[in-house]
Amino acid sequence: xxxxxxxxxxxxxxxxxxxxxxxxxxxxxxxxxxxxxxxxxxxxxxxxxxxxxxxxxxxxxxxxxxxxxxxxxxxxxxxxxxxxxxxxxxxxxxxxx
Amino acid sequence: xxxxxxxxxxxxxxxxxxxxxxxxxxxxxxxxxxxxxxxxxxxxxxxxxxxxxxxxxxxxxxxxxxxxxxxxxxxxxxxxxxxxxxxxxxxxxxxxxxxxxxxxxxxxxxxxxxxxxxxxxxxxxxxxxxxxxxxxxxxxxxxxxxxxxxxxxxxxxxxxxxxxxxxxxxxxxxxxxxxxxxxxxxxxxxxxxxxxxxxxxxxxxxxxxxxxxxxxxxxxxxxxxxxxxxxxxxxxxxxxxxxxxxxxxxxxxxxxxxxxxxxxxxxxxxxxxxxxxxxxxxxxxxxxxxxxxxxxxxxxxxxxxxxxxxxxxxxxxxxxxxxxxxxxxxxxxxxxxxxxxxxxxxxxxxxxxxxxxxxxxxxxxxxxxxxxxxxxxxxxxxxxxxxxxxxxxxxxxxxxxxxxxxxxxxxxxxxxxxxxxxxxxxxxxxxxxxxxxxxxxxxxxxxxxxxxxxxxxxxxxxxxxxxxxxxxxxxxxxxxxxxxxxxxxxxxxxx
Numbered sequence: 222x223x224x225x226x227x228x229x230x231x232x233x234x235x236x237x238x239x240x241x242x243x244x245x246x247x248x249x250x251x252x253x254x255x256x257x258x259x260x261x262x263x264x265x266x267x268x269x270x271x272x273x274x275x276x277x278x279x280x281x282x283x284x285x286x287x288x289x290x291x292x293x294x295x296x297x298x299x300x301x302x303x304x305x306x307x308x309x310x311x312x313x314x315x316x317x318x
Numbered sequence: 319x320x321x322x323x324x325x326x327x328x329x330x331x332x333x334x335x336x337x338x339x340x341x342x343x344x345x346x347x348x349x350x351x352x353x354x355x356x357x358x359x360x361x362x363x364x365x366x367x368x369x370x371x372x373x374x375x376x377x378x379x380x381x382x383x384x385x386x387x388x389x390x391x392x393x394x395x396x397x398x399x400x401x402x403x404x405x406x407x408x409x410x411x412x413x414x415x416x417x418x419x420x421x422x423x424x425x426x427x428x429x430x431x432x433x434x435x436x437x438x439x440x441x442x443x444x445x446x447x448x449x450x451x452x453x454x455x456x457x458x459x460x461x462x463x464x465x466x467x468x469x470x471x472x473x474x475x476x477x478x479x480x481x482x483x484x485x486x487x488x489x490x491x492x493x494x495x496x497x498x499x500x501x502x503x504x505x506x507x508x509x510x511x512x513x514x515x516x517x518x519x520x521x522x523x524x525x526x527x528x529x530x531x532x533x534x535x536x537x538x539x540x541x542x543x544x545x546x547x548x549x550x551x552x553x554x555x556x557x558x559x560x561x562x563x564x565x566x567x568x569x570x571x572x573x574x575x576x577x578x579x580x581x582x583x584x585x586x587x588x589x590x591x592x593x594x595x596x597x598x599x600x601x602x603x604x605x606x607x608x609x610x611x612x613x614x615x616x617x618x619x620x621x622x623x624x625x626x627x628x629x630x631x632x633x634x635x636x637x638x639x640x641x642x643x644x645x646x647x648x649x650x651x652x653x654x655x656x657x658x659x660x661x662x663x664x665x666x667x668x669x670x671x672x673x674x675x676x677x678x679x680x681x682x683x684x685x686x687x688x689x690x691x692x693x694x695x696x697x698x699x700x701x702x703x704x705x706x707x708x709x710x711x712x713x714x715x716x717x718x719x720x721x722x723x724x725x726x727x728x729x730x731x732x733x734x735x736x737x738x739x740x741x742x743x744x745x746x747x748x749x750x751x752x753x754x755x756x757x758x759x760x761x762x763x764x765x766x767x768x769x770x771x772x773x774x775x776x777x778x779x780x781x782x783x784x785x786x787x788x789x790x791x792x793x794x795x796x797x798x799x800x801x802x803x804x805x806x807x808x809x810x811x812x813x
Binding site for chain 2: 230231233234235237238239240241242246249250253254256257258260261262263264265266267269272273274275276277278279281284286292295298299301302303304305311313314315316
């Protein structure tokens with residue numbers, strides 16, 4: 222069955238993805254996604270009932286370690302990469318109204 | 319002395335014998351870069367002055383005996399998604415065009431501690447998403463065997479740079495074939511180790527459950543030696559796995575007698591180029607001749623690996639790449655109103671088309687209402703694929719396969735149809751899903767003069783078997799230089 226992606230879904234997904242797409246990009250994204258989902262739907266041929274989803278190939282679960290600081294203060298170097306900085310902090314647009 | 323023609327291990331030996339210095343070595347590679355880089359474009363950054371300075375420092379340590387290992391003084395190139403302190407690390411993306419990390423990736427650090435001289439950062443598909451190195455924001459890399467063809471990807475810059483002898487070895491990363499496929503296209507050797515073998519600390523993540531760092535070099539011995547240096551359990555990477563066996567050089571014996579080799583019949587179907595197929599089967603016959611037991615078998619589930627991969631990798635990418643928001647580092651758009659528009663515009667202008675495509679797909683498959691149908695379905699498929707490999711490795715020591723269905727396509731031929739490009743990863747992708755080690759070694763060239771790579775796959779932590787089979791095959795075939803290198807060397811002699 223061919224997948225149909227609505228304009229609303231593209232809008233919603235671009236909000237989740239934090240992307241601002243042009244009209245052309247939205248059209249392309251729709252076509253690309255429909256095509257990929259049709260292809261991904263071939264997975265439905267497989268019977269996966271009773272199969273546990275595997276996110277990690279090895280049976281490792283929580284890996285704990287003590288929280289010991291091993292690196293020094295790198296704030297100067299870190300801020301050197303900031304697009305904008307002020308008073309030893311990252312400068313961003315106003316976030317609270 | 320033909321410095322750039324040597325393998326990393328040969329070069330390291332000569333440096334230890336004081337036949338040449340680390341500075342001579344790095345200068346020879348910089349000279350080769352001067353000669354071919356304008357044609358190949360394997361690098362995003364070549365750090366000439368820094369490299370010579372590092373070589374001088376390393377040479378002092380060689381002279382006073384502190385550095386005596388096989389890689390001391392040997393230059394190396396690093397894929398541009400591995401953080402290098404103070405040196406541009408761009409992921410070949412506009413969004414990181416000016417990013418200088420404040421720390422060095424663990425894998426690179428381990429090489430540096432062994433005396434490696436980092437020469438620069440290699441070009442790649444943007445955020446490692448692509449199979450041709452054409453999605454780089456900094457322009458395409460060309461294949462040294464034929465400049466009109468792609469080097470493969472996403473570690474295309476690393477593989478092209480090794481083949482063009484701009485560096486003796488390089489690091490790459492492999493999420494769905496990104497070391498093995500370009501190694502195959504460029505006629506070099508590249509290995510993706512078992513998941514968890516090399517620390518991913520400082521590797522800019524694409525699909526964290528699939529990403530693994532590995533070496534690319536001219537031969538199997540180099541790869542074994544470099545992997546011994548890289549492999550270690552690292553507390554900074556919680557997916558790092560302690561291994562029982564870190565000895566890979568011991569596996570370099572020319573003996574495959576009694577080794578059981580399986581060839582998946584379902585890999586040799588429609589879509590596999592006839593010449594590639596012939597080369598792989600001929601190479602299998604060579605190993606049989608040397609005493610291995612080679613037989614065909616049914617691996618099953620082959621056609622489900624790519625769709626499962628694109629769901630999982632895109633989902634992880636959409637999450638991993640959410641950190642690029644124009645606040646802490648990288649590109650920020652110039653005009654915006656409010657925080658959210660700044661995020662969205664910075665990301666939309668900073669990411670290229672293929673990256674946005676995968677972030678969108680990933681956000682979709684993780685969204686409520688679709689999560690079970692797509693994401694969990696893919697994770698269940700992954701479990702079945704792993705089981706299929708586990709079953710195969712009950713019977714076989716290693717699996718032989720092509721690294722890619724074709725040799726390197728022409729530039730521009732793959733980009734119009736993403737799905738077609740994705741299908742090119744059919745032989746490599748399932749190895750990442752199952753966490754297995756895989757190596758690609760050159761086995762010949764097709765009628766266009768382009769290299770064919772054979773992939774050898776082993777069970778988790780069984781790199782030794784993989785190295786043994788690869789090494790035994792390699793003894794029957796001398797390393798072949800790409801056309802570009804042969805031509806430039808001829809020019810140099812005539813001059």
